[in-house]
Amino acid sequence: MTQPLIKVNLFFSGGLEILFDNIKQKTVEISSSINPPNQTKMEDLIKWIRENLIKTKPELFMTGNTIRPGILILINDVDWEVEGELEYTIKDGDNIHFLSTLHGG
């Protein structure tokens, strides 16, 4: 049985876009349950991005199973640190910003 798809708007800035062929915004459709039977969480989304969108140097996007320190994540303009970080359940229509605060991207 295929899981319904959800639409997510991704934004990359602060130099992070250089890992994505300079693409700053991309709308993607992903499964609402990348890792069944659980619903798709932030952790799954980050991994999905690494596997499907990154063009170069994935280690500059992720360290271990999470985002590289120094990269901010905003979920619908809310700091992901108050949204449960990796545990946040992705919803249809979410706007998710990845913003590097590191020197030189």
Place this chain on the structure above:
Amino acid sequence: MCSIEDSPIIFDEVKIKPEVKICIKCKTSTATILIRHSTYCKPCFQHVFVGKFRKNMEKYKTSNSKIDEKVMIGLSGGPSSRAMLHLLSEIFSHELSKKQSFTEVWVCHIDENSIFNLKDSTINQVEQIVQKYNSLFIGLRIEDIYSDEFTSNMEFGQVLKISIDKSKQQEFNEFNATIRQNKELSNKEKLQSLLECISNLTSKEDFVWYLKLSLLIQTARKKGCTRLFLGDCSTRLATKIISLTSKGRGSSLPIEILGENNYFGDVIISRPMKDMISKEIGLYNHYLGFETVFIPSLTSLQPSKSSIERLTEDFIVGLERDYPSTVSTIARTGSKLTISNSIDDENRCALCLMPYRNENKFFQNRITLTKIPSSISTTNDCNTATNNCNDHCNPVTVSCSQSCCSDCIKPTKLDHQNIEINNTLCHACRVNMRDINEIFLPPYVAEEAKRQNRRLDLRKNIEEFLIDDIDDDQ
């Protein structure tokens, strides 16, 4: 130095996830931001952020401000300086209307794209941002440091070449002649050949930063600005505290990190963003919809260990994630540093302009295993061990053509003269020069080296008449 109010350096508060998501300030709205251990709603976050900035600015005004001050803002276009431009402009527009302290505001941007051989310039992008504010704009390129106007006497128009290795003197003479015939070697090419001969990224980053700093200070002077605002945030300052120490630049640390200092005399350096962490700045810019310019660095897309600075940044932001007081603790500790009394503030490194210790070459030989300069085999009179090899073996020299310096001390028949530069460099800059055989340096370096040498000669001549400080004490 430590007072009781200062919280001790603690690393035992591992991040605790806040349970209740209510803003700690207004205590009514739902929190959307977590800074260190505090949750804020958007309006309260902005209020606190702007408040912190204003508080710093108030401090500067009461301490060092002059009436009718002209100021310059250094704007890379990156997040911190972008936010600073907005925050300062708000203060300035208020003051200009009341005809208080600041009378003229310049914004200076230095385009670094030549380093990466990029065709596009960042100047237009940054200028578009500045146009929204009531400021004067000056856009420079980093290679402009090679042009005559960025020296004190404005006529030191000369490509300078340092020859560490005497065996290459012949080659150097030929090269020097070629350059002067061959006027089309652009400033950009000079900069690129300088960077090409520096093999490691740590030294390269160092060079780029000090060329930029010199360019900013000279530009501020030219425009009559008595204050230069730099956008270093606390995350950046914490990184600098660790990386500068690792690079042997501990003695100039206070100058490079303090919120305000007048080491450069006529141009005061202010860092009003010093208490904001990069996360706060990122969020502030995001909420206000500020566009920033992506400024690549020499370590962009490079691994962690590519340079000391890059490694330090990764280390600090990594720690900060799990221990959210890391940055503020390091930055607060660093801000207590003062310039050592043992530093003679007339001893200024010709390259980075930072103070160096007296007897720097002996200091160097005592503390380091690195031999500087490296070409020990070229001289016969120096076959001893490295630590005995002092500068007399292979002096680093700067050459400048006769015509450029009206006040040359010893006119010679040669069409260039060598200026010894080694004894006018700080420890870290000497380390940077270690594997360089020949190098183009901008004219300001030779100018400064000449000035320093003249001062040192003078001092030597009158030395026996000087009364030592020690005698005074007895």
